[in-house]
Amino acid sequence: xxxxxxxxxWVICKSGTSVKIECRSLDxxxxxxxxxxxxxxxxxxxxxxxxxxxxxxxxxxxxxxKFLINHASLTLSTLTVTSAHPEDSSFYICSALTGGSGGxxxxxxxxxxxxxx
Amino acid sequence: xxxxxxxxxxxxAQEGEFITINCSYSVGIxxxxxxxxxxxxxxxxxxxxxxxxxxxxxxxxxxxxxxxHSSLHITASHPRDSAVYICAVTRTGNQFYFGTGTSLTVIP
Numbered sequence: 001x002x003x004x005x006x007x008x009x010w011v012i013c014k015s016g017t018s019v020k021i022e023c024r025s026l027d028x029x030x031x032x033x034x035x036x037x038x039x040x041x042x043x044x045x046x047x048x049x050x051x052x053x054x055x056x057x058x059x060x061x062x063x064x065x066k067f068l069i070n071h072a073s074l075t076l077s078t079l080t081v082t083s084a085h086p087e088d089s090s091f092y093i094c095s096a097l098t099g100g101s102g103g104x105x106x107x108x109x110x111x112x113x114x115x116x117x
Numbered sequence: 118x119x120x121x122x123x124x125x126x127x128x129x130a131q132e133g134e135f136i137t138i139n140c141s142y143s144v145g146i147x148x149x150x151x152x153x154x155x156x157x158x159x160x161x162x163x164x165x166x167x168x169x170x171x172x173x174x175x176x177x178x179x180x181x182x183x184x185x186h187s188s189l190h191i192t193a194s195h196p197r198d199s200a201v202y203i204c205a206v207t208r209t210g211n212q213f214y215f216g217t218g219t220s221l222t223v224i225p
Binding site: 038045093095105106108110 | 148203205213
């Protein structure tokens, strides 16, 4: 089946530094990838939709300059948390569609737990 | 009001019990997804359906498009089924809406 690899699985960084999270589709081409944030005991919150070769579409309330998303190839999307602060500590997850429409299955990475000290 | 409502929010069951989790949505959709998230955080897509019923092992998912409602059933529940189950719907243009999840605990 389709595999999405997310790296790193956890990261601790100091306040003010930037952290890059990678999301790779290993055995399929993902024209569309999604980035989510999840707070403890809450459901997924969609942050942005990333389309290969174009700018990401951010959800309302998500700071574009804070959460930089790059989808440079059909198999890789990255999320960079810039100038991280403790309130950015969270669980970040990516997912990818195997097809081009909303009617395609979703495949998720295993998530990245970010702790900002 | 959330576009996707799930119930119950929390559910505890004895091993072997039949479990039902419900999902109602208020928007037109192209597909509905049932997701399973284990305590470690990883998410698995269980079902994607746009009509009727699907079965995989002990899991059954149904959807009623007219009533905008879906159910996830687990037969002969087992402690390893303990997880958070999330209902999500997709609209055209890759719009996604997520339910708040149902936390299931199956006690041996």
